[in-house]
Amino acid sequence: MARKSQTLGWLYSFMVYVFMYLPIVVVIIFSFNKGRFAIWTGFDLKWYKLMFANKEIINAALNSLFLAVSASTLATIFGSIMALVLTRYRFIGRRILNGGVYLLTISPDIVMGISLLIIFILIQIPLGFTTLLISHVVLCTPFVVVTLMGRIQKLDEDLVAAARDLGASEVQAFVQVVFPLLLPAIAAGWLLSFTLSMDDVLISFFVQGSGFEILPLRIYSMVKLGVKPDINALSTIMFVGTVILVLAAQFLLKTRRN
Amino acid sequence: MESEYIIELKNISKYFGTTCALKTVDLSIRNGEFITLLGPSGCGKTTILRLISGFEQPSGGNVHIGGELVNNVPPEKRHVNTVFQNYALFPHMNVFDNVAFGLKMQKMPKSEIKEKVMQMLSIVGLQDLAGRKPGELSGGQQQRVAIARAVVNNPLVLLLDEPFSALDFKLRKHMQLEIKHLQRRLGITFVFVTHDQEEALAMSDRVVVMNQGSIEQIGSPVEIYEEPSNMFVAQFVGDINVLKGEILETITSDLPDSNHAYRAEVEGQIFSVHSDRKFEKGDKINILLRPEDLKLEEEHLGQSPFLAGEIIETVYKGATVDIAIRLDTGLELIAAEFFNEDDEDIDYTPGERVAVTWINGWEVVLLDEDA
Structure with a gap:
């Protein structure tokens, strides 16, 4: 009886994973397909060659990379300061701000996209790189705050006291003790922001404008004309890149936890 | 004029909001003595320690260290060092860098730091573990690093905040003796905080028994045990x-x-x-x-x-x-x-x-x- 339900449980989990991962696996397999259609005709790297030869794709990819690096760096700076303020100081409205941060991480992207667009129109900022950058910083900052707050709360308050007791000023205590201990979490926050920014379609769609095309939206417009295997190749590269970054972030958060 | 006392608390009171943590406490600590603040939790013993280390400011009264009024001197400018209850070792630094931290803050030349740190580590018997991270040490070893890190700065006074509470019974007994020997050897004034009356009697030159923000009695362990001055002291220290x-x-x-x-x-x-x-x-x-x-x-x-x-x-x-x-x-x-x-x-x-x-x-x- 127990054996039977164990087998059923295993089968059930297996089916769930198949359901979730099959599409990705199909894309990866067919990115190496010789032929154009969804019938395996042999291994070939031609779609990768074709993709790298496509100026528009490469240009959009470089734009996305630049945007993601800028946005995640800014979000990490803002988010880190915010996390420190929220955990280290007691002030009126702190709990509301705290809750607000969590709310932003779960608020629907479409709402964020539309509201950002409305604001940009209201204050008359022309859509383009600037609006994309602002939007991505808004998207990423709450995730950095949440990542870092968890880490700061685990930090022993006596460590700062010990540093000061040994003659360190408040600034020295931060530089010598707090910052090095938070560095893995800060790096993890950056990586998380990078992946969020790199594959955001919804918010970017509203605030992109013309003139600064980014990769996810480039793919989106290509798909409108039918899925070609070079998109499979591109998707495979993005998937692998994202997995590596997320694993790196997880690794950074786990180490140094003594 | 050199005073006989290294630390003087005069008319000290301390309020947290409306809660009274200390009510008019006077305490003079002699240079070179091992003094223990003993009392149940919430009696104000840790508050006294934090007033001396500078992490708290008195609501009333004056704190003198080495004859100087230090009410508004921040912790980093006071010549006292603390051994924290959970040691508070810097987890990202090895034993050497932990012990060297205070000397680096003083901007001491590197060669001198190395000499002093290694000398200190050999005093506490850890010279072979200088490259280890705190996470790789046993509780007793971490305790020694914490003591070495504080003592290497040659403080006027060493403050110890229930330093044995995380150790098991046997190690505790052993560390009590070790700290007592270290204090004799260094000649530094030790201010020790504990709620364990046996520990207080075993280690101290003088014991300060505290209760509800007041000092109940100050005396040698023998005086405290044999001649309790009130019912609280009598019943807190030993069976009676x-x-x-x-x-x-x-x-x-x-x-x-x-x-x-x-x-x-x-x-x-x-x-x-x-x-x-x-x-x-x-x-x-x-x-x-x-x-x-x-x-x-x-x-x-x-x-x-x-x-x-x-x-x-x-x-x-x-x-x-x-x-x-x-x-x-x-x-x-x-x-x-x-x-x-x-x-x-x-x-x-x-x-x-x-x-x-x-x-x-x-x-x-x-x-x-x-x-």
């Missing part, structure tokens, strides 16, 4: 029996040291009691007796008074035997006797009748404030 009584009259002392003697009614019997304190006829009193001060004999019809009772049970504790007695008045007492296999006298059985007396002059007599 409390007998109720009343002063009947003042008599001439029959003991060589010239204290006062009284005839008193104690638990229904008439005894003569001795005290340094002055009492009046009719005063209600508590007579305090340590378990080891009680004497048990067979019931007799002699001249000298005794308290009659019966054995409830005996508890064998290795070196000593605890004997629980219920007096005929209903009061329960604990007596302690050294265990001796050849001495059949202490081979009591429950229900056996005994006569309880004590060594004349060893009793502590306090006014019964509740009466």
Whole structure:
């Protein structure tokens, strides 16, 4: 009886994973397909060659990379300061701000996209790189705050006291003790922001404008004309890149936890 | 002018919001002594430590360190160092860098830092572990690093905030001795905080017993144990029996040291009691007796008074035997006797009748404030 339900449980989990991962696996397999259609005709790297030869794709990819690096760096700076303020100081409205941060991480992207667009129109900022950058910083900052707050709360308050007791000023205590201990979490926050920014379609769609095309939206417009295997190749590269970054972030958060 | 005292707290009070943590405390700490602040949690002992280290400012009164008023001097500018309760070692630095931290902050030349740190590490027996991270050390080793990290700065005073609370019993005993030796060897003033009375008595030159934000008594471990100045100290430090009584009259002392003697009614019997304190006829009193001060004999019809009772049970504790007695008045007492296999006298059985007396002059007599 127990054996039977164990087998059923295993089968059930297996089916769930198949359901979730099959599409990705199909894309990866067919990115190496010789032929154009969804019938395996042999291994070939031609779609990768074709993709790298496509100026528009490469240009959009470089734009996305630049945007993601800028946005995640800014979000990490803002988010880190915010996390420190929220955990280290007691002030009126702190709990509301705290809750607000969590709310932003779960608020629907479409709402964020539309509201950002409305604001940009209201204050008359022309859509383009600037609006994309602002939007991505808004998207990423709450995730950095949440990542870092968890880490700061685990930090022993006596460590700062010990540093000061040994003659360190408040600034020295931060530089010598707090910052090095938070560095893995800060790096993890950056990586998380990078992946969020790199594959955001919804918010970017509203605030992109013309003139600064980014990769996810480039793919989106290509798909409108039918899925070609070079998109499979591109998707495979993005998937692998994202997995590596997320694993790196997880690794950074786990180490140094003594 | 050099003062005899390295730390002076004058008229110190401390409020957190409306909660009073310390009410007008005066405490002078001598240079080179090992002083322990002893009391239950919330008694204000840690607050005193934080006032000395500079993490708290007094609500009233003055803190002097080495003769200087330091009320507004931040922790990093005070020549005192702390060993924290959970050690607070920097987890991202190895043992060497942890110990070197304070010297680096002083901008000492690198070669000098190296020399001092290695010397300090050899004093605490960790010279071979200089490259380890704190997470790779045992509790006792972490404790030594924390002490080395504080002491290497050659502070005027070393503050220790319940440093043994995370150690197991055996290691605790061992570290107590080790710290005591270290203090003798270095000659630095140690201010030690604990709630463990046994630890306080074992380690200190002087003990400060605290309760509810006030100092109840300051004295040597022997004074604290033998001559408690009030009921709180008597009951907090060690086991003690409390007998109720009343002063009947003042008599001439029959003991060589010239204290006062009284005839008193104690638990229904008439005894003569001795005290340094002055009492009046009719005063209600508590007579305090340590378990080891009680004497048990067979019931007799002699001249000298005794308290009659019966054995409830005996508890064998290795070196000593605890004997629980219920007096005929209903009061329960604990007596302690050294265990001796050849001495059949202490081979009591429950229900056996005994006569309880004590060594004349060893009793502590306090006014019964509740009466």
